[in-house]
Amino acid sequence: MKTITNTKYIKKSLWLLVALVTFPIFAQDGADDKKKFTFSGTVDAYYRANLTAPNDEDAIAPGSSFANLPGFSLGMANLIANYEGEKVGFVADLVFGPRGTDAIFLSPLYSATGNIVNQLYVYWNVSDDVTLTFGNFNTFLGYEVISPAANFNYSTSYLFSYGPFSHTGLKADFDLGNDWSAMVAVMNPTDVTEFNPTGDYAVGAQLGYSSQFLNFLYSQGGFEVDYTGGFDLSEEFFLGINAAYFDNSDDAVDFAGIALYPQYQTSDNFAIGLRGEYFTETNLGAIGGAAESVFAVTLTGSATIGDLLIKPELRLDCADEDAFIDNDLAPTSSLASFLVAAVYSF
Template structure:
């Protein structure tokens, strides 16, 4: 009798031990899945730039005197300095879990400073700084400072095929600070609604007015398309900025990709509209060619880039050679404007500028 009782107790003990071990293991596995993971990523970039028919130096001799001039360059963001120059160091620290997490995106260097141009000098290293809450598979909230949802191109040179940037990107918003809600309707359709500070006021709201954003997206295995809207007063005046933007890109074959960006922006008669196509072909596992062909038109009574009612056509041909984590990008660019806006070596004005850029981008 004692032996039978001991045997039953033994198996009961073993069963309890197994179940306890299984439960503990399952709890540890669940905790492991829910524990946020820390990651550090980013990029470093440098470049060489020269003009074929424009002024390449900032100091010239005029009438025997040394005079400071502005080297000829497209009126777009970032890669406009002559000679050897550097872009930025980008460090992205993230602590991300299934439900909650944060991203701190820091930038150091001229490209980063230009991207956060409305920040105070002491704080102009913060490109993005936000927390998120993934409520469920269909809803995610993001609170803080995040890069814009409009446009085809982005601030990071590692995420763009072309090294120099387009006019539409350069004069659209760079970043927003506010609250946005991302929706997933099904496997293909997504949406977004946001309330934000005026565009590029990333630290705080200096004027007490807010902007509103919206996005409708569709994606599948071949590509994606996003319709973006931005509306809100950007200054103390009652004039509101309105921008509508379409961004799309599709893999038409295994080696050929075609992207498109078209946008329209207006603030009481001041603004622009434009369109650009981005065909890209992969010639090998390590080398590809990409073209950006852009048309950019400024408002008749409110042009702020080259002048009222000016139009610009820009062609940028970029090669992308990849060696491990290093991307080498040789780039030819031709900008043609309806007015004489570029300074030549003879200190004359011309309506076109041909330039060359050789960039190196290391992403990690």
């Protein structure tokens, strides 16, 4: 009975969200007013199999987030309502499915219904150079994001998985001119998105130049510095870069890593990309067993068919200790896996 009640609540909430947003906007006269509201999102699913480990009840996966379920598996449905006015607007971003639940993993601890809210914020363009954002927004750190349509690789990196996912608070973005930008933020503890259960606050900052970003975050004794950027080396060849260091002296937990993302556009409808990542950690348990470092290589193809992306992917994770198992259930330091994902954007 509880499951049925929650399902009805989610359906009613979704339709109410659409109705409340669209009715007053589309009731206005003029085509320009109608264009201010958009409704978009993605739907994704995948098939995943280990090549060097079991695929039955003993199935394992890399210690990174998402795309870890065996066989034919679900990603998420992502529904985004966006209203953009001349000065003010909002974003309501809802997620349904395993990927969405993993992305907002702390919200269900405090609310029976909050596990569908990925982002929920309002913003005010104070001037041409200053924007204030208030509410729950995805993190400003890192190269990869929650939406599978915005990442080249379908599986995610260790750096993404153990950095923050989302924040709730107030941030101010500044356009400094000459390709420079800056951001400062005051937020609840990292990934605790619905309210503040501890009375502690996090602070964040970002300095950007020509699509290169240096990010800072301090939350509950933990400090992270992150560099995210990339370069167009030619019309067809792009190189993305992410490097980060996290230290939590109170718990003696830290991690560091670097990931490179070379991507080559072979035609209008196909591209191929590689993610090479080195990740090391202390007392985090991210990799598995006694392992403290891992080198992971992910080769991904991306075929475009209209609004549909098909992504076949090979991945090899190699740890410094026996963090995985082989087909005989014996400990081993490496894991090879394959997946193919389908991501539809609307």
